[in-house]
Amino acid sequence: xxxxxxxxxxxxxxxxxxxxxxxxxxxxxxxxxxxxxxxxxxxxxxxxxxxxxxxxxxxxxxxxxxxxxxxxxxxxxxxxxxxxxxxxxxxxxxxxxxxxxxxxxxxxxxxxxxxxxxxxxxxxxxxxxxxxxxxxxxxxxxxxxxxxxxxxxxxxxxxxxxxxxxxxxxxxxxxxxxxxxxxxxxxxxxxxxxxxxxxxxxxxxxxxxxxxxxxxxxxxxxxxxxxxxxxxxxxxxxxxxxxxxxxxxxxxxxxxxxxxxxxxxxxxxxxxxxxxxxxxxxxxxxxxxxxxxxxxxxxxxxxxxxxxxxxxxxxxxxxxxxxxxxxxxxxxxxxxxxxxxxx
Amino acid sequence: xxxxxxxxxxxxxxxxxxxxxxxxxxxxxxxxxxxxxxxxxxxxxxxxxxxxxxxxxxxxxxxxxxxxxxxxxxxxxxxxxxxxxxxxxxxxxxxxxxxxxxxxxxxxxxxxxxxxxxxxxxxxxxxxxxxxxxxxxxxxxxxxxxxxxxxxxxxxxxxxxxxxxxxxxxxxxxxxxxxxxxxxxxxxxxxxxxxxxxxxxxxxxxxxxxxxxxxxxxxxxxxxxxxxxxxxxxxxxxxxxxxxxxxxxxxxxxxxxxxxxxxxxxxxxxxxxxxxxxxxxxxxxxxxxxxxxxxxxxxxxxxxxxxxxxxxxxxxxxxxxxxxxxxxxxxxxxxxxxxxxx
Numbered sequence: 041x042x043x044x045x046x047x048x049x050x051x052x053x054x055x056x057x058x059x060x061x062x063x064x065x066x067x068x069x070x071x072x073x074x075x076x077x078x079x080x081x082x083x084x085x086x087x088x089x090x091x092x093x094x095x096x097x098x099x100x101x102x103x104x105x106x107x108x109x110x111x112x113x114x115x116x117x118x119x120x121x122x123x124x125x126x127x128x129x130x131x132x133x134x135x136x137x138x139x140x141x142x143x144x145x146x147x148x149x150x151x152x153x154x155x156x157x158x159x160x161x162x163x164x165x166x167x168x169x170x171x172x173x174x175x176x177x178x179x180x181x182x183x184x185x186x187x188x189x190x191x192x193x194x195x196x197x198x199x200x201x202x203x204x205x206x207x208x209x210x211x212x213x214x215x216x217x218x219x220x221x222x223x224x225x226x227x228x229x230x231x232x233x234x235x236x237x238x239x240x241x242x243x244x245x246x247x248x249x250x251x252x253x254x255x256x257x258x259x260x261x262x263x264x265x266x267x268x269x270x271x272x273x274x275x276x277x278x279x280x281x282x283x284x285x286x287x288x289x290x291x292x293x294x295x296x297x298x299x300x301x302x303x304x305x306x307x308x309x310x311x312x313x314x315x316x317x318x319x320x321x322x323x324x325x326x327x328x329x330x331x332x333x334x335x336x337x338x339x340x341x342x343x344x345x346x347x348x349x350x351x352x353x354x355x356x357x358x359x360x361x362x363x364x365x366x367x368x369x370x371x372x373x374x375x376x377x378x379x380x381x382x383x
Numbered sequence: 384x385x386x387x388x389x390x391x392x393x394x395x396x397x398x399x400x401x402x403x404x405x406x407x408x409x410x411x412x413x414x415x416x417x418x419x420x421x422x423x424x425x426x427x428x429x430x431x432x433x434x435x436x437x438x439x440x441x442x443x444x445x446x447x448x449x450x451x452x453x454x455x456x457x458x459x460x461x462x463x464x465x466x467x468x469x470x471x472x473x474x475x476x477x478x479x480x481x482x483x484x485x486x487x488x489x490x491x492x493x494x495x496x497x498x499x500x501x502x503x504x505x506x507x508x509x510x511x512x513x514x515x516x517x518x519x520x521x522x523x524x525x526x527x528x529x530x531x532x533x534x535x536x537x538x539x540x541x542x543x544x545x546x547x548x549x550x551x552x553x554x555x556x557x558x559x560x561x562x563x564x565x566x567x568x569x570x571x572x573x574x575x576x577x578x579x580x581x582x583x584x585x586x587x588x589x590x591x592x593x594x595x596x597x598x599x600x601x602x603x604x605x606x607x608x609x610x611x612x613x614x615x616x617x618x619x620x621x622x623x624x625x626x627x628x629x630x631x632x633x634x635x636x637x638x639x640x641x642x643x644x645x646x647x648x649x650x651x652x653x654x655x656x657x658x659x660x661x662x663x664x665x666x667x668x669x670x671x672x673x674x675x676x677x678x679x680x681x682x683x684x685x686x687x688x689x690x691x692x693x694x695x696x697x698x699x700x701x702x703x704x705x706x707x708x709x710x711x712x713x714x715x716x717x718x719x720x721x722x723x724x725x
Contacts, residue, residue, distance in 0.1 A: 279722040
């Protein structure tokens with residue numbers, strides 16, 4: 041009899057789980073509101089940035105050797121800037137009317153006029169320029185490069201004076217830098233070194249590493265920062281985890297499963313949610329969404345299907361939109377998937 | 384409400400067990416010495432009974448839920464069950480043909496079921512009359528090899544994956560074949576015949592069948608290292624990992640191994656053998672060279688977790704070992720994910 045009761049309880053529990061799952065699917069944390077095709081863009085797509093006023097999205101067509109420009113107002117692809125070798129990081133700086141594009145395979149940081157997109161300047165670094173981060177206070181742009189890509193056992197973060205387009209310094213780090221996250225004051229820069237599974241903390245005044253923190257999983261390529269609660273969100277690929285790390289001490293606070301082929305981590309401070317996109321190298325893409333219940337507690341609230349191979353994404357708090365880059369596959373054109381957070 | 388509370392406690396307890404296991408592994412040794420690290424578990428809610436073999440295609444994992452009469456389709460990126468194929472009595476072997484976009488599932492009740500690889504609609508049933516068990520897919524010839532039958536009817540048959548028709552190609556073995564492996568660089572099929580205490584070597588070109596007599600009994604799982612001409616066989620009585628030279632049929636080594644094994648995989652990149660056993664461990668063996676083997680790690684898993692899946696490195700280096708843990712006590716069945724490390 042007791043067994044039967046237990047069985048009934050288990051069966052009820054199972055149905056409750058099933059119900060909960062169905063319910064969860066009915067109310068996803070992100071809603072796809074638009075799909076913007078990008079014709080002729082082949083291969084892997086890398087990072088993005090947005091021109092909030094002009095409603096333009098700049099997209100690095102990494103394997104296509106292009107920067108794609110998308111009109112977000114019209115929901116249309118506008119043009120390609122061609123001729124890059126492995127374009128990766130993009131920064132649009134409205135106050136200077138400039139777009140900076142880092143190219144890994146020719147070691148260049150190129151500068152374009154923001155409105156007309158004509159080429160203004162090319163700054164030669166070493167091989168491997170990847171992510172970029174702009175500090176509006178000092179008008180300095182940080183560019184990660186070097187490391188294994190340049191045949192070196194260390195990586196560098198180049199310091200560029202955005203106004204004059206001068207390469208004025210370098211910060212030596214452990215290996216090829218992945219994600220770069222600046223705090224609001226511009227005084228602290230978090231550099232993700234995926235090759236050594238570390239986060240390095242840079243004092244930007246001293247231009248040197250002041251702390252190095254190991255992370256508990258491997259290949260920490262991407263991340264986001266919630267400065268208010270002092271939390272770093274670190275995406276790792278092996279295994280696929282989303283780690284929550286105290287940005288003052290490096291201590292791991294939480295460790296959650298995330299998507300395979302992770303390539304984009306963003307924090308939505310309004311909804312207090314973390315979105316992790318992934319699918320790079322995989323036949324399916326998803327965004328995993330997490331709710332920040334408080335600074336120490338996180339819950340997975342959705343796994344939203346995107347597209348095969350869709351690794352990278354971009355969150356614009358100003359536009360309240362989350363963009364996922366879907367590469368071309370089979371007979372489908374590359375596209376930007378536009379999501380709106382659901383409260 | 385009381386029920387809900389009870390359930391939450393169970394769920395929390397489950398999570399706690401999982402997290403303590405993950406933590407226990409974390410603190411036990413530096414990462415370099417751990418070949419498999421438990422990193423996640425995908426719950427298979429409501430899946431009852433024994434879980435049999437695994438299949439894989441691209442992003443999807445196919446799990447034969449034998450005791451549940453279903454094949455569970457898992458998306459490995461999201462780690463969610465995306466489809467449940469129902470209506471297969473006691474499914475065992477499962478293979479996917481990407482070329483034909485078909486899922487093949489073997490039923491111990493005697494039929495082979497063929498499904499559309501997208502909708503999972505049933506396309507065809509082929510009646511082999513008795514115990515259809517292990518399946519292997521030959522992608523070059525787009526052919527599914529089917530182990531079936533008992534005693535006198537025991538054989539390996541073949542089905543054309545593009546036409547879904549049973550072929551004349553058939554190898555009578557005189558016993559039910561357990562795991563078998565197809566050579567890619569040669570014509571041979573190696574098949575475990577535990578009822579005869581033999582391994583059969585079938586030449587697909589000449590149709591000749593030779594047999595190796597075994598000193599070990601209950602030889603169930605099998606994997607092939609073609610480059611080194613080695614065949615790995617899991618025996619249950621006594622529990623051994625046996626290594627055979629495929630050029631001579633000689634047993635090169637026999638190492639004590641986890642009990643009650645039903646799946647065994649060879650990791651050619653790391654020269655390792657993974658053996659899942661219902662005793663409650665995964666054994667990892669290191670192949671030092673073709674003739675020398677050593678137990679590298681004995682990883683506690685769960686009672687009854689005797690089947691698993693290892694399909695090599697994914698395109699982006701994602702390297703996972705999957706282990707089926709059947710439902711037990713108040714906990715639901717799950718597929719555990721172990722990250723494979725150098």
